[in-house]
Amino acid sequence: MVEENKLVKIVRIAGGRGLVSKLMNMGINEGEIIKVLNNTRGPVLISVGNSRIALGRGASFKIFVEYV
Amino acid sequence: MYKIALAGNPNSGKTTVFNLLCGTREKIGNWPGTTVEKKQGYFTHQDEKVEVVDLPGTYSLSVYSVDERIARDFLIKEKPDLVVCVIDATNLERNLYLVIQLLEMGQAVLLDLNMMDRVKKARIKIDTQKLSKILGIDIVETVASKGEGINELKEKIVENLRKKEKRIFKIDYHDLEKIIEEINQLFKDKKIFDIPERGLSLRILEGDFDLLNKVKEIIPQIEKVKDKAELSSTRFIGEDLETFIIEKRYAFLKGVVKECVEKEVSLEDCLTFSDKLDKVLTNRILGIPLFLFFMYLLFQLVFSLGAPLADLIDGFFGKLAEGAKLFFENQNLPSWFCSLVSDGIISGVGSVLVFLPNIMLLFLGISILEDSGYLARAAFVMDRFMHALGLHGKSFIPMLLGFGCNIPGIMATRTLESRKDRILTILVNPLMSCSARLPVYTLFASAFFPKNQGLVVFSLYLLGIVLAIFVAKIFKHIFFKEEVAPLVMELPPYRVPTIRNVFLSMWTRSFLFIKKAGTVIFLAVVFIWLLSSLPLGAQYAGENSLIGKLGKFLTPLFKPAGFGFWQASVALLFGILAKEVVVGTLGTLYGASEEGLKEVLLQHFTPLSAYAFLIMTLIYIPCIAAIATIKRETDWRWTALAVSYSLILGWVLSVLFYQIGRLFVG
Numbered sequence: 021m022v023e024e025n026k027l028v029k030i031v032r033i034a035g036g037r038g039l040v041s042k043l044m045n046m047g048i049n050e051g052e053i054i055k056v057l058n059n060t061r062g063p064v065l066i067s068v069g070n071s072r073i074a075l076g077r078g079a080s081f082k083i084f085v086e087y088v
Numbered sequence: 089m090y091k092i093a094l095a096g097n098p099n100s101g102k103t104t105v106f107n108l109l110c111g112t113r114e115k116i117g118n119w120p121g122t123t124v125e126k127k128q129g130y131f132t133h134q135d136e137k138v139e140v141v142d143l144p145g146t147y148s149l150s151v152y153s154v155d156e157r158i159a160r161d162f163l164i165k166e167k168p169d170l171v172v173c174v175i176d177a178t179n180l181e182r183n184l185y186l187v188i189q190l191l192e193m194g195q196a197v198l199l200d201l202n203m204m205d206r207v208k209k210a211r212i213k214i215d216t217q218k219l220s221k222i223l224g225i226d227i228v229e230t231v232a233s234k235g236e237g238i239n240e241l242k243e244k245i246v247e248n249l250r251k252k253e254k255r256i257f258k259i260d261y262h263d264l265e266k267i268i269e270e271i272n273q274l275f276k277d278k279k280i281f282d283i284p285e286r287g288l289s290l291r292i293l294e295g296d297f298d299l300l301n302k303v304k305e306i307i308p309q310i311e312k313v314k315d316k317a318e319l320s321s322t323r324f325i326g327e328d329l330e331t332f333i334i335e336k337r338y339a340f341l342k343g344v345v346k347e348c349v350e351k352e353v354s355l356e357d358c359l360t361f362s363d364k365l366d367k368v369l370t371n372r373i374l375g376i377p378l379f380l381f382f383m384y385l386l387f388q389l390v391f392s393l394g395a396p397l398a399d400l401i402d403g404f405f406g407k408l409a410e411g412a413k414l415f416f417e418n419q420n421l422p423s424w425f426c427s428l429v430s431d432g433i434i435s436g437v438g439s440v441l442v443f444l445p446n447i448m449l450l451f452l453g454i455s456i457l458e459d460s461g462y463l464a465r466a467a468f469v470m471d472r473f474m475h476a477l478g479l480h481g482k483s484f485i486p487m488l489l490g491f492g493c494n495i496p497g498i499m500a501t502r503t504l505e506s507r508k509d510r511i512l513t514i515l516v517n518p519l520m521s522c523s524a525r526l527p528v529y530t531l532f533a534s535a536f537f538p539k540n541q542g543l544v545v546f547s548l549y550l551l552g553i554v555l556a557i558f559v560a561k562i563f564k565h566i567f568f569k570e571e572v573a574p575l576v577m578e579l580p581p582y583r584v585p586t587i588r589n590v591f592l593s594m595w596t597r598s599f600l601f602i603k604k605a606g607t608v609i610f611l612a613v614v615f616i617w618l619l620s621s622l623p624l625g626a627q628y629a630g631e632n633s634l635i636g637k638l639g640k641f642l643t644p645l646f647k648p649a650g651f652g653f654w655q656a657s658v659a660l661l662f663g664i665l666a667k668e669v670v671v672g673t674l675g676t677l678y679g680a681s682e683e684g685l686k687e688v689l690l691q692h693f694t695p696l697s698a699y700a701f702l703i704m705t706l707i708y709i710p711c712i713a714a715i716a717t718i719k720r721e722t723d724w725r726w727t728a729l730a731v732s733y734s735l736i737l738g739w740v741l742s743v744l745f746y747q748i749g750r751l752f753v754g
Contacts, residue, residue: 045185072366075574
């Protein structure tokens with residue numbers, strides 16, 4: 021799992037079409053730089069652009085990132 | 089008359105703008121999903137009458153939930169004369185996504201850059217002139233929370249409505265252009281929702297199945313063409329069409345933002361105050377204990393502060409009833425009239441209205457929860473817990489709202505993406521102790537458990553939650569085998585609740601309670617009084633009155649639960665009209681307001697049977713208004729299930745409690 025407060029870049033979003041397009045419509049796209057603010061044992065809180073989005077653990081596992 | 093719509097991302101302030109435009113007081117809140125139905129209002133400016141439709145928030149025209157569908161259907165099918173896109177200007181890129189989708193559909197759009205105060209505070213500069221030029225639409229800056237810029241907005245709305253010219257907005261989709269052109273040809277000379285060809289083509293390629301089905305009726309070959317396009321897209325572009333189109337739009341928007349915005353917030357150094365607060369409030373260890381602490385605080389507020397105020401009102405009603413009786417007797421009015429006013433109305437309605445302070449405090453707490461932005465955090469911290477029930481964190485919001493009233497709770501499930509989650513959340517919502525059950529709990533707890541009043545009431549709230557867990561688990565097991573849908577939810581920034589908002593929202597809801605007391609409860613009480621007084625000659629509320637006979641018919645059913653006397657059965661029966669009526673009925677039957685009522689109840693119930701009665705009140709059959717809402721949001725089968733399971737569960741548990749309890753208490 022990604023460390024908190026480190027910038028990461030989205031490399032790929034896997035998962036069902038519904039989830040992928042929902043995330044994309046919300047601005048969570050490949051190439052986007054995001055930050056994990058809070059990584060609990062349950063959901064994850066990320067910062068994208070100027071918004072904070074909560075992702076369930078399942079959804080967060082489908083987003084592949086690399087450190088920048 | 090012109091028709092305009094307010095659209096935009098969730099929590100961008102659409103309803104705040106709507107209220108300012110139309111002078112209405114629709115509910116606003118600092119969490120995504122406050123508005124889940126479309127609302128209408130009107131305003132007149134420069135002799136132009138304008139109808140305004142406030143839509144639920146949506147990120148795009150692709151829909152994942154019921155509330156988004158309402159917005160999408162309106163925007164596509166009803167084609168308003170103008171759409172005012174209300175935008176959170178601190179997050180331009182994502183908020184503009186919906187705007188360009190609308191522009192592609194040939195929709196006339198006016199852009200409202202809202203929350204400009206936060207933009208200035210973050211020292212972001214937006215070149216609105218440039219932005220307006222690139223998008224080809226007018227822009228108004230507002231701070232809706234402070235009412236700034238609304239006159240200018242009205243001005244621009246009317247100006248835009250009057251000018252008829254249509255601009256064409258186009259993004260270059262590179263490799264896809266050929267396919268788009270091909271589909272455009274199919275739409276030549278065909279009018280579908282008055283949307284231009286290119287707009288239709290893009291929606292079809294994006295996978296708008298509703299529209300596809302509609303188009304199929306007119307152009308049968310459309311499906312084949314779409315499938316072919318999908319195939320060649322995966323082969324030659326390497327991505328499915330939807331992904332490709334979304335990416336191209338975002339690429340365009342990135343360019344726009346780069347040109348028009350100076351200092352887009354850099355992620356590295358933007359740990360805002362809100363983020364710091366989240367470090368604590370959504371902390372993996374502290375999150376849940378803090379949430380429970382806040383709930384405890386709310387509970388304390390409702391009871392410790394509410395009780396003395398309730399006593400004051402009770403004293404007032406007691407005096408009123410006495411005074412009325414004396415007054416009427418002196419006036420030589422018929423005795424039935426005196427009885428109606430003092431036994432029926434004052435005791436019946438009064439015994440319910442006594443709890444107004446508790447209910448106001450409860451709504452005060454819920455309003456603060458909603459306005460501060462913490463509500464969405466509660467959903468976040470409870471996500472892990474909710475997974476245990478086969479639901480996810482977002483379902484927690486409807487449940488929390490259910491503590492105020494189950495109806496908005498049930499409505500709030502519209503934001504849930506999965507139908508399974510929605511139905512489960514609706515089915516268990518009535519188990520959340522709503523404010524209408526508070527009077528029943530409080531009355532019995534103060535009569536039978538004066539020392540542990542708070543604990544007893546708290547235990548009932550808890551029991552409801554525990555039962556919700558089990559019921560959700562069982563129903564999920566029986567009806568739905570699917571996996572848990574993933575949680576994706578935006579968290580709004582925290583803000584200090586404004587006194588105006590909080591009190592307005594508390595007052596609106598409390599007023600509904602008072603209104604209910606004056607209508608449903610009033611009528612129920614008069615009806616009960618009538619049944620108690622007939623047939624003529626029978627003793628008022630005696631065994632031989634109509635109501636006594638009715639009650640006695642039901643009594644055997646409740647005997648095993650320890651409250652086998654007809655007054656209790658009748659109270660439960662009429663409680664289906666509204667749960668407060670349980671208290672109202674007892675008040676009318678015994679012709680006493682709160683203090684007097686307690687004494688009478690002590691003669692009929694034992695502490696054991698009183699608690700069994702409370703268990704029954706908590707669980708059995710949702711009130712009529714809740715049943716109607718369940719029916720509207722699901723179908724009659726789920727409604728029948730909600731009614732029957734709650735009745736059976738309530739009966740079984742109260743009987744079990746009483747029978748097992750008897751072994752210990754004797």
